[in-house]
Every structure is written in structure tokens, then in C-alpha cells.
Amino acid sequence: MGDPARVWKFGDNIDTDALAPGRYMSAPIDVLASHCLETVRPEFAAQVSRGDIIVAGANFGMGSSREQAVEALRHLGIAAVIAQSFAGIFYRNAVNLGLPVLECAETTSAKDGSAATMDAVSGKLELDDGVVLNCEPFPDFLMQIVNDGGLVPHLEKRFSGGASR
Numbered sequence: 001m002g003d004p005a006r007v008w009k010f011g012d013n014i015d016t017d018a019l020a021p022g023r024y025m026s027a028p029i030d031v032l033a034s035h036c037l038e039t040v041r042p043e044f045a046a047q048v049s050r051g052d053i054i055v056a057g058a059n060f061g062m063g064s065s066r067e068q069a070v071e072a073l074r075h076l077g078i079a080a081v082i083a084q085s086f087a088g089i090f091y092r093n094a095v096n097l098g099l100p101v102l103e104c105a106e107t108t109s110a111k112d113g114s115a116a117t118m119d120a121v122s123g124k125l126e127l128d129d130g131v132v133l134n135c136e137p138f139p140d141f142l143m144q145i146v147n148d149g150g151l152v153p154h155l156e157k158r159f160s161g162g163a164s165r
Contacts, residue, residue, distance in 0.1 A: 009112035019069035050077030061090020
């Protein structure tokens, strides 16, 4: 497991318009990301640090299919999103763009601001208060895509002979 990260706790039904507000969609990614989640937690974009982890309730990433929702999180340095469930298209966009997303039935015991270490391969999130969240382990083939930086770099590596089939 890596260095401790801060947990950012969110509830159910975080939608892609909160992650990537429509009025900033034509702006550069740094501008769009600076407004990420401002309707839910106005301080988020300014205070999040590289390596931090989002822990949320059910249906994270619901709404439109905008890839920019994932791009904003990656630009801000989010290392992983753990939620009780994800909207299908957000989940796939996250994998395609190299962001680990893990399902965890029990996220309510995680506290906002906790220090945590994450192991996406085993699916464990260990919190500084001793709580361990046991998530669904990230499947090997999806972890390979994430480790390669997303689907496009993964396919480039694969078709250049750099990855096993």
C-alpha cells in the first residue's frame, strides 16, 4: 500500500454535472477541474491533493456520459473512487481514462478527512482509525488498462507488442 491519502466523503447520486459542470465544458481542463464538485463541496477542487481518494454512496457518476467528469478527477490527482455502486458509463469512462473505481458495499463507516491507504488489487482501503473497507478487487484485465494509463495507451502498448494478449 502507498502513502496515506485523504478521504473525501460524498453521499449518493453524485452526478456528472457536479463533477464537470456544463457551463465549463468548453473551457480547458484546468478551468473545468477547478469547478469539480463545487455544487456539493465548494472547497473540494481547491483543497484536494494528488493521491486523495473519494469514498461515496450509491450511483456515483450518474447522469450524462461526459468523459470530462473523469478527466476533472484525474486532473485534480484523485487516486481512486470507491462507491457502493457506479453509473455504468462513468465506470467504463473511468477505466478507459485510467482511474481505479472500486465497488464497496459498506462505505458509510469511512469518515471524511480520514487518512487512508488503498490497494486496488486486493480491494482494501485501510483508514487511520482502524476501519478497513473490503471492496470488490479490481479485475486484473481492468487493472492492466489502468496501469497502462487508460484504454488508448493500453491498446497502443498491446499492438506494439509491449503487452501480453
